[in-house]
Amino acid sequence: xxxxxxxxxxxxxxxxxxxxxxxxxxxxxxxxxxxxxxxxxxxxxxxxxxxxxxxxxxxxxxxxxxxxxxxxxxxxxxxxxxxxxxxxxxxxxxxxxxxxxxxxxxxxxxxxxxxxxxxxxxxxxxxxxxxxxxxxxxxxxxxxxxxxxxxxxxxxxxxxxxxxxxxxxxxxxxxxxxxxxxxxxxxxxxxxxxxxxxxxxxxxxxxxxxxxxxxxxxxxxxxxxxxxxxxxxxxxxxxxxxxxxxxxxxxxxxxxxxxxxxxxxxxxxxxxxxxxxxxxxxxxxxxxxxxxxxxxxxxxxxxxxxxxxxxxxxxxxxxxxxxxxxxxxxxxxxxxxxxxxxxxxxxxxxxxxxxxxxxxxxxxxxxxxxxxxxxxxxxxxxxxxxxxxxxxxxxxxxxxxxxxxxxxxxxxxxxxxxxxxxxxxxxxxxxxxxxxxxxxxxxxxxxxxxxxxxxxxxxxxxxxxxxxxxxxxxxxxxxxxxxxxxxxxxxxxxxxxxxxxxxxxxxxxxxxxxxxxxxxxxxxxxxxxxxxxxxxxxxxxxxxxxxxxxxxxxxxxxxxxxxxxxxxxxxxxxxxxxxxxxxxxxxxxxxxxxxxxxxxxxxxxxxxxxxxxxxxxxxxxxxxxxxxxxxxxxxxxxxxxxxxxxxxxxxxxxxxxxxxxxxxxxxxxxxxxxxxxxxxxxxxxxxxxxxxxxxxxxxxxxxxxxxxxxxxxxxxxxxxxxxxxxxxxxxxxxxxxxxxxxxxxxxxxxxxxxxxxxxxxxx
Ligand SMILES: Nc1ncnc2c1ncn2[C@@H]1O[C@H](COP(=O)(O)OP(=O)(O)OP(=O)(O)O)[C@@H](O)[C@H]1O
Numbered sequence: 017x018x019x020x021x022x023x024x025x026x027x028x029x030x031x032x033x034x035x036x037x038x039x040x041x042x043x044x045x046x047x048x049x050x051x052x053x054x055x056x057x058x059x060x061x062x063x064x065x066x067x068x069x070x071x072x073x074x075x076x077x078x079x080x081x082x083x084x085x086x087x088x089x090x091x092x093x094x095x096x097x098x099x100x101x102x103x104x105x106x107x108x109x110x111x112x113x114x115x116x117x118x119x120x121x122x123x124x125x126x127x128x129x130x131x132x133x134x135x136x137x138x139x140x141x142x143x144x145x146x147x148x149x150x151x152x153x154x155x156x157x158x159x160x161x162x163x164x165x166x167x168x169x170x171x172x173x174x175x176x177x178x179x180x181x182x183x184x185x186x187x188x189x190x191x192x193x194x195x196x197x198x199x200x201x202x203x204x205x206x207x208x209x210x211x212x213x214x215x216x217x218x219x220x221x222x223x224x225x226x227x228x229x230x231x232x233x234x235x236x237x238x239x240x241x242x243x244x245x246x247x248x249x250x251x252x253x254x255x256x257x258x259x260x261x262x263x264x265x266x267x268x269x270x271x272x273x274x275x276x277x278x279x280x281x282x283x284x285x286x287x288x289x290x291x292x293x294x295x296x297x298x299x300x301x302x303x304x305x306x307x308x309x310x311x312x313x314x315x316x317x318x319x320x321x322x323x324x325x326x327x328x329x330x331x332x333x334x335x336x337x338x339x340x341x342x343x344x345x346x347x348x349x350x351x352x353x354x355x356x357x358x359x360x361x362x363x364x365x366x367x368x369x370x371x372x373x374x375x376x377x378x379x380x381x382x383x384x385x386x387x388x389x390x391x392x393x394x395x396x397x398x399x400x401x402x403x404x405x406x407x408x409x410x411x412x413x414x415x416x417x418x419x420x421x422x423x424x425x426x427x428x429x430x431x432x433x434x435x436x437x438x439x440x441x442x443x444x445x446x447x448x449x450x451x452x453x454x455x456x457x458x459x460x461x462x463x464x465x466x467x468x469x470x471x472x473x474x475x476x477x478x479x480x481x482x483x484x485x486x487x488x489x490x491x492x493x494x495x496x497x498x499x500x501x502x503x504x505x506x507x508x509x510x511x512x513x514x515x516x517x518x519x520x521x522x523x524x525x526x527x528x529x530x531x532x533x534x535x536x537x538x539x540x541x542x543x544x545x546x547x548x549x550x551x552x553x554x555x556x557x558x559x560x561x562x563x564x565x566x567x568x569x570x571x572x573x574x575x576x577x578x579x580x581x582x583x584x585x586x587x588x589x590x591x592x593x594x595x596x597x598x599x600x601x602x603x604x605x606x607x608x609x610x611x612x613x614x615x616x617x618x619x620x621x622x623x624x625x626x627x628x629x630x631x632x633x634x635x636x637x638x639x640x641x642x643x644x645x646x647x648x649x650x651x652x653x654x655x656x657x658x659x660x661x662x663x664x665x666x667x668x669x670x671x672x673x674x675x676x677x678x679x680x681x682x683x684x685x686x687x688x689x690x691x692x693x694x695x696x697x698x699x700x701x702x703x704x705x706x707x708x709x710x711x712x713x714x715x716x717x718x719x720x721x722x723x724x725x726x727x728x729x730x731x732x733x734x735x736x737x738x739x740x741x742x743x744x745x746x747x748x749x750x751x752x753x754x755x756x757x758x759x760x761x762x763x764x765x766x767x768x769x770x771x772x773x774x775x776x777x778x779x
Contacts, residue, residue, distance in 0.1 A: 174209050182213060190245045192216060211237050215245070222247045227254055229262035231272070281440040288433040295426040302419035309412040316405045323398050330391050337384050344377050431654060452489045453733045453758040454504050455751065458529040459494035465739035466747065469493040475737075477748060484748070486755040494739065498536050501734075502546040508730045509547050512647055513554045513563070515658030519665065519724030520547065523693075523753065524736030525746040526637060526669025533734050534666040535622075543734075544643065544664045548614050551647065551662060560653050566605040566646045567614060569621035573639035574688045575716050579603050580621035580641075591719050598722050605646070618643065638685050640692065640717055641666040663724045667693065667717075670750065692717040697753060699725060703760045733757055 171179045172194075181195045182205065192210045193202040210216050211233055220236045226247075230236060236250065243249035254262055257278070347370070455475050457467050468476040468483070475491045476483045490504050505520055512518040520543055522530035536542030555563040569580040570589070577589040581604040592599050608614045625641070645662040668689045695715035702710040703725070712722040724731055735754030737747045 170214070172209070172213050174212065192241075192245075207234055207237055207241075210241075216240060219245060219247045219250075223250050223254075226251045227262040228265040229258075230254065232275075235275075278440070281436065284433055284436060285440075288430065288437065291426055291429055291433065295423060295430065298419050298422050298426065302416055302423070305412045305415050305419065309409055309416070312405050312408050312412070316402060316409075319398055319401055319405075323395070326391060326394055330387070333384060333387055337380065340377055340380050344373075347373060427653070450729065451731045451733065451757060451760050452504065452508075453735065453754050454490045454492065454501070455486070455488040455735050455737065455754055456492040456496065456501060456529060456533055457494045458527075458532075458736060458738050460739045462740055464741050466741045466744050467737065467739045475751065477744070477751065479744065479748070486751040488735075488754060488758060498533075498540045498542055498546070501533060502543055505543060505547060505732045506550065508732060509550045509662070510554055511730050512551060512645075512660040512662045513558070513649065513658075515649065515660045517661050517663070517723050517729040519663040519721065519729060519731040520734070521665045521667060521721075521731065522734045522736060523667050523696075524670065524734075524750050525738060525743060528669070528736035528738045528743075528746075528750070530666050530669070530734070530736050531637065533736060534664060544618070545615065547662060547664065548645065549611055551645070552611055552614075555647070555649070558649075561649045561651050564648045564650075565608050565614075566648075567608050567617050567644070568600075568603050568605040568646075569618070569641070569643050570600065570603060571625055571639040571641050572692065572716050572720070574685060575692065577603075577716060577720075578625075578639075580624045581606060581617065582624075591716060593719070593722070596723065596726070598720060600720070608645075614645075638668050638689065640668050640689075642720060661723070663721070665721065667696075670746070670753075691715060696721075700757050700760050704756065 170182050172182050173179050182192065192205045192213060192215075194205050194209070195201075196203045205213070211220065216237060219240055220233050223236050223240070224230055224233070239250045239253065240247065243253065258275075457469055457475070466478050468478065469491050470476075471491065473489065473491060474485055474487055476485045492501050508516075508518045508520075520534075522534045522543075524530050532542060534542050534544050536545070555561070555565075567581075571578045571580060577591070577600060579589060579602070583604070587602060589600050589602055592601055606617055608617060621643070625639075643664040645664075647658075647660045647662065649658040649660075651657075670689070670693050692715040695711065695718045698711050698714060699718045699721075701707075710726070712718045712726075718725075723729060733754065735750050737743075737750050739747075
């Protein structure tokens with residue numbers, strides 16, 4: 017309620033009048049349907065005069081009073097307000113519900129229902145009824161047009177209900193409500209009705225216009241509700257989830273099926289979460305039961321020790337008793353049995369001692385009896401406790417077995433759901449396209465630039481006064497950080513751990529930033545290091561799967577292969593193809609485990625590359641560098657194995673021979689690079705038009721990349737461009753190459769997972 021006091025008078029009047037119009041319209045409805053006489057301002061004032069302690073207060077007359085009267089009226093109003101609040105809270109309707117809404121001019125309004133009337137509360141704690149303006153101004157007659165314009169109040173025709181009043185309440189989020197005269201409340205409008213509201217209908221049409229692939233109006237209405245009736249937010253949410261396919265008026269049924277399956281998978285995800293939670297609860301319970309079991313066992317042990325100790329004491333007491341009996345018997349046997357002769361008092365026999373002994377014997381007998389009784393009782397109690405403990409242990413054992421069984425079931429379900437989740441994740445990636453193409457613009461010290469990267473997915477090239485636009489999955493401006501650039505490739509790294517062939521390529525003119533993007537400097541590592549780091553993180557996170565990693569590094573120079581990790585002089589390497597697999601026999605593959613280890617191996621490869629290029633008098637960047645990480649995972653629970661590869665490829669620069677004016681060896685080198693890059697372009701063209709034959713074998717480069725570019729793979733291609741006008745023609749041809757790849761569809765990627773040889777039984 018804080019802002020109302022600060023608004024100007026004119027503004028205030030408009031704000032205050034707005035709810036009044038709604039109230040008046042509500043009253044008209046109430047009058048129609050319930051025959052309840054509406055309050056109008058005049059009636060209200062009259063009733064107030066008759067009933068000074070009423071909960072309804074009108075302060076409109078205060079304008080005519082002088083300042084003193086206003087003060088008094090203010091005090092009186094405040095007292096009444098307090099009284100009203102106290103009475104309201106002590107009345108039977110203890111749940112006094114406040115409603116708030118934000119008026120279009122920014123004023124927050126509050127009101128509550130009382131005795132069938134809605135009472136508005138304004139900034140100065142003044143209370144007014146639904147027909148009176150909330151503060152200070154002139155009373156309007158019902159005939160007067162009370163509200164200038166409140167675009168949220170309106171009416172809609174609903175079949176079977178007639179015209180109903182609607183009002184857009186706004187609190188944290190917009191909600192579409194209608195006034196229900198029977199309850200006297202603003203109720204949430206059903207989705208079906210809401211679709212008929214003009215405000216909503218226009219937004220639904222807007223979303224459908226932008227995304228022709230969407231057909232379900234009800235669903236769009238529901239999405240609008242979720243997004244605070246912001247159509248742009250709905251459009252971007254759909255695009256994030258389903259991608260560009262929504263731009264095409266796709267096969268509706270297929271699309272709906274996909275949406276439904278996506279939704280059901282989301283449901284399943286939620287169910288997995290629940291199951292996981294249950295599993296954790298069960299495991300916790302089992303743990304508690306185990307602890308309880310062991311504490312009961314300890315207690316039982318303790319009680320049996322006590323029992324043993326008591327048995328020892330009994331034995332000792334029994335021995336004492338026996339000894340005492342013997343003594344008594346001995347004393348009795350010493351007593352004379354002859355006829356009673358008045359015995360001569362003998363100095364050796366002391367009757368007092370005899371009495372004491374007898375008393376002692378009696379005492380001992382009593383103590384013995386008591387001891388036996390309490391011992392018997394203890395024994396009984398101990399037996400009882402032992403029995404209870406045994407029962408509790410048996411119960412705990414049963415519960416533990418039950419918990420184990422449930423945990424087994426849950427684990428089974430979890431595995432099933434995890435497989436489905438993976439499939440769903442891959443389906444999502446397929447919907448986004450197996451080849452994702454990103455464009456990265458290099459920074460340039462020169463002020464002039466031929467590139468315009470103002471859009472996230474579009475780059476425009478200024479050429480002879482005009483502009484040519486190229487679309488990509490994402491365009492990174494020269495200011496984009498290495499971290500940001502890596503984000504685009506993140507999703508496919510997970511797929512590698514799941515057993516897919518994954519490939520990241522950098523294509524572009526010499527000096528356009530391919531090596532910077534892929535390798536990067538030590539303090540700003542590029543995609544290579546980051547993707548390996550992410551892969552290791554995923555492997556570590558999956559506790560139930562053990563991963564073995566092997567790394568190999570080779571370069572292709574003048575169409576021949578060089579092993580960069582070979583210890584001695586490397587022999588001639590050839591590519592061998594067997595079915596879908598492509599291998600290089602004799603290529604060094606090192607076992608690696610940690611990031612540090614992998615980085616050391618990569619450094620060794622780079623060093624060998626430099627040595628080789630110096631020997632041959634070439635620049636290392638005139639060869640293609642291919643780094644491959646083979647990832648073999650074994651699921652310790654199901655025994656299934658997966659084989660994925662991560663191929664990171666820094667291609668040699670794409671130049672026009674005429675521009676470099678190369679001759680001799682350089683000309684051969686440039687021709688070889690051009691040949692392999694042309695072969696790469698031909699492969700993409702064949703894939704794009706779904707040709708029966710894809711010419712993978714036209715070059716060593718494409719032959720080696722075949723597993724990464726055929727049906728089994730997912731790929732990311734970075735096209736690197738330089739912004740300098742001098743490089744315009746290379747930049748154009750690179751962008752053309754990149755945007756044409758974007759339309760390539762590799763087909764359904766297949767996961768290379770083999771079931772366990774002997775599927776392990778659930779533990
Ligand atoms: N985004 C960038 N931010 C800062 N410097 C960059 C960026 N991209 C490239 N550079 C710098 O530009 C120069 C050339 O980049 P880089 O060596 O990566 O190009 P390249 O395309 O790999 O060239 P080549 O084909 O000759 O290997 C390097 O000095 C590199 O540090």
